[in-house]
Amino acid sequence: MALIELKTVSKIYTLGSQEVIAVKDFSLQLEKGEFCVLAGPSGSGKTTLLNLIGCLDQPSAGEVWLEGRNVATVPAKELAAIRLNKIGFIFQSYNLIPVLTAAENAEFTLMLQGMDKKVRREKVRRWFVDLGLEGLEERKPSDLSGGQQQRVAIARAMASDPAVILADEPTANLDSQTSEELLAVMQRLNEERGATFVFSSHDPLVIAHGKRVVRLVDGHLESDQCVS
Amino acid sequence: MDLLNLAWKNLWRNRRRTLITLSALCFSLMLIQGSHNLSHGVYSSMIDSGVRAGSGHLVVYQQDYLATRDEKLSFAPRDLSAEIGRIAGVQSVLPRIYLPGLAQSSRESRGILLTGVDPVVEKAVNPFLKRLPADEWLSSDDGREAILGSLLLKELKLKLGNKFVVTMQHRSGELVSEMFRVHGVVQTGIKGIDKTLLMVGRERAAALVGMDGEIHELALMLTDQTADNSVRPQLNALLQGRSDIRGYSWEEAMPNLYNAIRLDYASSNFIFIIMLLIVTIGVINTLLMSVMERFREFGVILAVGASAMRLRLLIIIEALLLGLVSMVFGTLLGSLLTWYLVAKGIDMRNFVSESLEFGGVVFDPIMRAAWDPLWMVKISFYLLLLALLAAIYPSIKAGKISPAAAMRHY
Numbered sequence: 001m002a003l004i005e006l007k008t009v010s011k012i013y014t015l016g017s018q019e020v021i022a023v024k025d026f027s028l029q030l031e032k033g034e035f036c037v038l039a040g041p042s043g044s045g046k047t048t049l050l051n052l053i054g055c056l057d058q059p060s061a062g063e064v065w066l067e068g069r070n071v072a073t074v075p076a077k078e079l080a081a082i083r084l085n086k087i088g089f090i091f092q093s094y095n096l097i098p099v100l101t102a103a104e105n106a107e108f109t110l111m112l113q114g115m116d117k118k119v120r121r122e123k124v125r126r127w128f129v130d131l132g133l134e135g136l137e138e139r140k141p142s143d144l145s146g147g148q149q150q151r152v153a154i155a156r157a158m159a160s161d162p163a164v165i166l167a168d169e170p171t172a173n174l175d176s177q178t179s180e181e182l183l184a185v186m187q188r189l190n191e192e193r194g195a196t197f198v199f200s201s202h203d204p205l206v207i208a209h210g211k212r213v214v215r216l217v218d219g220h221l222e223s224d225q226c227v228s
Numbered sequence: 229m230d231l232l233n234l235a236w237k238n239l240w241r242n243r244r245r246t247l248i249t250l251s252a253l254c255f256s257l258m259l260i261q262g263s264h265n266l267s268h269g270v271y272s273s274m275i276d277s278g279v280r281a282g283s284g285h286l287v288v289y290q291q292d293y294l295a296t297r298d299e300k301l302s303f304a305p306r307d308l309s310a311e312i313g314r315i316a317g318v319q320s321v322l323p324r325i326y327l328p329g330l331a332q333s334s335r336e337s338r339g340i341l342l343t344g345v346d347p348v349v350e351k352a353v354n355p356f357l358k359r360l361p362a363d364e365w366l367s368s369d370d371g372r373e374a375i376l377g378s379l380l381l382k383e384l385k386l387k388l389g390n391k392f393v394v395t396m397q398h399r400s401g402e403l404v405s406e407m408f409r410v411h412g413v414v415q416t417g418i419k420g421i422d423k424t425l426l427m428v429g430r431e432r433a434a435a436l437v438g439m440d441g442e443i444h445e446l447a448l449m450l451t452d453q454t455a456d457n458s459v460r461p462q463l464n465a466l467l468q469g470r471s472d473i474r475g476y477s478w479e480e481a482m483p484n485l486y487n488a489i490r491l492d493y494a495s496s497n498f499i500f501i502i503m504l505l506i507v508t509i510g511v512i513n514t515l516l517m518s519v520m521e522r523f524r525e526f527g528v529i530l531a532v533g534a535s536a537m538r539l540r541l542l543i544i545i546e547a548l549l550l551g552l553v554s555m556v557f558g559t560l561l562g563s564l565l566t567w568y569l570v571a572k573g574i575d576m577r578n579f580v581s582e583s584l585e586f587g588g589v590v591f592d593p594i595m596r597a598a599w600d601p602l603w604m605v606k607i608s609f610y611l612l613l614l615a616l617l618a619a620i621y622p623s624i625k626a627g628k629i630s631p632a633a634a635m636r637h638y
Contacts, residue, residue, distance in 0.1 A: 080536070084533020099237035
């Protein structure tokens, strides 16, 4: 059973009286432990696909299956629980909560899971050590660099041990050196911990790090390559 | 870190806006509590003055006397005064006689209301007699000394020590006259009273019209107004065997004063409601602005797994904290204002005459507040409730956010 399966998925947005096809008849299977990049130019449907995989949106047609469950049949309340327990998100602009400290941001999903404060603090402390964020626990996001903020976002995504981490253009706001470092971190987490990553990016650097590269053009699958 | 902590931090995200909203809430609460306590103080003092000079906290009348004020409707108190005086919570019992008549001096004549009182108890209770020198007060129950209202004295062209004649109808139907001497003068500030008041010893008054041993009114002064609840049933029990008389509260006996106070409270409450509505709109605005500003952030919070209900709860907690802080600081400010108004009061002597009348009672031109802690707590909880109600729409709006759409929002 595939971890994620998209079956002839289409997504159509209505803008005023116009219909925009973001994804058309797209099928894909992703297995546990993959390090996959959805590559393509802007408007090719990468973010739409990540939103569908991440249960943030429902397809206009087709089915999205996560760990053997068709998410279209899951009620909204349960979808929130799936996002909380099965999916980790890393966003292009980090999207940390500005009023919380770095550690509190990383703990956020654990707090939503109802984990004991001491346990989650210890868990996050270990992630901060692993991600080179020691000593930055009490800093606010505004006091961190872009790379540090994205590491905190990775800690937030990883802390709840999700089945898959979805990263939407995670290096788009970072310089190439920081991007390289960050990709190395995620690659290590994939290799050492078996974490499943699905990226969306048009950055050649990210694409070069992908073990599987799925190319999209105008919402269609152009190619699906495994890189050895 | 939990929702409470996050809500508290969110509240201070836009410090200036939160402070402005908090100030509006706190000052409104302060003004509402202060002005209510001021009204409470002024009315308490007016009620106190009214009941002391008038009916007492509770009063016993012959059936129908209250409606008709017919001087023939008198009753014999017998041992009632002593029995009532033994009820816990009763401070004093004042038997009174009210008789309409005509006062004639050598130069003028005027209509009067002759009031027969027991000098000892009346002097201790009646606020009109506070400023009357001790040597001008009635020395006995049956003497010919009389206390006149200041305007009546003037109209009759009398002076202290002058004699005058009072004429009234005897129970037998005959006209009777009696000579009295001006022994003291009172100025109540109420024109109607100052023009007609003529106070004499009760026994002399009763003897004049042939109603010996009878009275029109038995006024009860209580240790405090709240004693009404315990005294009233005991009074009713005492009166059970007497079908000719019944007990009344001061509200029934002095409907003018009671209704004037009620009307004033109603208009104050209307103003309070308007004030609270205005600040509630301010709270809605603050919370709604704060939700709209965090549209994208809420999308992220939903995306990482928070349920819509949890997001709604976050907004409600923010409103709850806003309400709680306002409750505490607003009540603190309200208490400070009340403390000042209790201690110093507001001197209105430059704006109103010293004898301003309200509901048949003289309005003290130095207005002083009185503490009404229960009401202060109640209104502060109303404020909290309004803050929570104000959060309903913003929280519903936040709960409807679609995470995917919100994250496209900049």
